[in-house]
Amino acid sequence: MGMQGTDQTFVNGIDTDHQAVSDTKELLKPVEGGGPDHWAKRRKLFKESKQKSSTGEGSITSDITEGSVSEDAPSLDMTTQDTEIGGFYTETFHSAAWVYQGDNDITGAMPPTLNSRSRVISIRERTVRINKGTGDYPWGFRIQFSKPIVVTEVDTNGAAEEAGLMVGDYVLAVNGTDVTSIPHSEAADLARQGPDVLTLTIGSDIARGPNTPRPGCRGYLHKRTQSGLIKGWRKRWFVLTHDCCLHYYRHKWDEGKRLAVSTIKLERAEVGPDLSLGKQFVFKCRPLLENRVYFFCATSxxxxxxxxxxxxxxxxxxxxxxxxxxxxxHNSNLPPLAVKNPECLGLLHKMDRIKDMWIQHYCILKDGCLYLYSGIRATHAHGGIYLQGYTVREQPYGSRKCTIELKPPSDEFKSFYLCAENPNDNKRWIAAIKASIKKWLPLHQALQDYNNHQPEETRM
Known part of the structure; x- marks a missing residue:
């Protein structure tokens, strides 16, 4: 049930870095019925566009031969990027490590990541075979007294680590025997009395095991281009998002307000410094899925x-x-009313700041995710928002005195504005979203809770 793009954000982009030249041609294009005044306006617009280009986008004159770089031609990009038109916005989730605590009270005797009362939302099962090592603890891991039994420690470079066992996994069976309802000491005895290859059936759910943070980076770079009439280096604003895609814009202030000029999918790309162009601070990127090389120049x-x-x-x-x-x-592929145990549902209007208009969606809130549907009869969600790290409050927006503001943990991420059918409905949604967000904890907080409540354990 692998994700094919859910952890990425949405839009099919086209590399249109040659758009500046196209815009210039459009300004000079004659229009039916045009007269002297019309052409005077055209000349004024053309002059302003040249001034803007020289101040805002200043191309650096190239001293590189044309054959040394790939042509910067428009090409369909099948990666996805959030445009507030659709797709799942996942950046806050992927930017940090999060663990799920569900509806449990974190003041209990066990930490939320390992609490025996944690509600299993989804299980992924796998088989782990561990070759017996040497010493007093030949298997190299520790299990906790809980139901189900949870792996709380894995020795570095030990037999369990080599086999792929991870902290947060829970043990469903030992050498073929179900151990979900027996004490952890009996499960340990089953392992010790068994063969030299310990076979464990392991399960995972969203309450056990944090997600892995992914890097983000942003800033101005000069990009080598061969498109249009002007060839050389162009200054662009680059954004490496936490879904591992590199987007670029003409200006810093375009981010979040306009579509990216293009998006580069970085999975398995080749990246490194380049000395072949005779310029300092140049590096290149060769994406796996594109037949071209991108050249970038930094300032230092x-x-x-x-x-x-x-x-x-x-x-x-x-x-x-x-x-x-x-x-x-899985939930996004279901009709809205087929999602089990939603925390809130109903109509919401969402502000699309690119189109500068409110768009109505039928929405389902579930475990820290807001699913967006085109209507109650839709067959699947067309987008959504991962809510980890967001705060929610009632806030005026534009002409509307009462909207729901989803505020991110930093300005690096997107804010969202929603509006229900009436003020009472807004309050209902705000209360539900707050409760849903609280189901997730940053990993450092979960570890602190774990250290404050050391459970009974057995080392294997």
């Missing part, structure tokens, strides 16, 4: 290294989606 060696480190971290995809991401993918 330190800045170049910062980008290369961030890009190298982004090009290695997470090998397995977090279970909760699979859960949201």
């Amino acid at each position: 060696n330190q800045e170049m290294k910062r980008w290369i480190v961030a890009l190298e971290k982004a090009i290695h995809p997470v090998t397995q989606n977090h279970v909760w991401v699979d859960v949201t993918q």
Whole structure:
């Protein structure tokens, strides 16, 4: 049940970095019925566009031969990026490590990540075979007294780690015997009395095991281009998002207000410094899915290294989606009324700041995710918002005195504005969203809770 794009944000982009030249041609295009006044306006617009280009986008004259770089031609980009038209906005979830605590009171005797009362939302089962090592603890892991039994520690470079056992996994069976309802000491005896290859049936759910944060980076770079009439280096605002895609805009202030000029999918791309162009601080990126090489120029060696480190971290995809991401993918493929136990449902208007208009959606709130449907009879969700890290409050927006503001943990991420049918409905949604967000904890807080409540354990 793997995610094919749910942990990415939405839009099919086209590389239109040659748009400046097209805009210039459009300004000079004659219109039927035009007269002297019309052409005077055209000349004025053309002059203003040239001034804007020279101040805002200043192309650097190239001293590089045309054959040394790939042509910057428009090409359909099948990656996704959030445009507030659709797709799942997941950046806050992927930017930090989160664990699910459900509806449990965190003041209990066990931490929320390992609490035996945690409601299992989704289970991913796998078989782990551990070759017996040497010493007093030959298997190299520790289990906790709970139902189900939870793995609380895995020795570094031990037999269990080599077999793929992870902290937060819970044990369903030992050598084929179901252990979900027996004490952890009996499960340990089953392991010790068994063969030299310990076979465990392991389960995972969204309450056990944090997600893996992904890198983000943003800033101005000069990008080498071969498109249009002007060839050379153009200054662009680049944004490496936490879904491991590199987007670029003409200006910093375009981010969040306009579509990206283009999006580069970094999975398994080749990234590194480049000395072939005879310029300092140049590095290149060769995406796996594109037949071209991108060249970028930073302002300093330190800045170049910062980008290369961030890009190298982004090009290695997470090998397995977090279970909760699979859960949201599953739910998004259901009709709205088929999602089990929703926390809130109904009509909401969402502000699309690119179109500058409110768009109505039928919405389902479930476990920290707001699913957006075109209507109550829709067959699947067309988008959604991962709510980890957001705060929610009632706030005026534009001409509307009462809207729901979803505020991100920092300005790096997007704010969202929603509006229900009436003020009482707004309050109902705000209360439900607050409760849903509280189901998730940052990993550092969960670890602190765990250290404050040490459970009974057995080392294997």
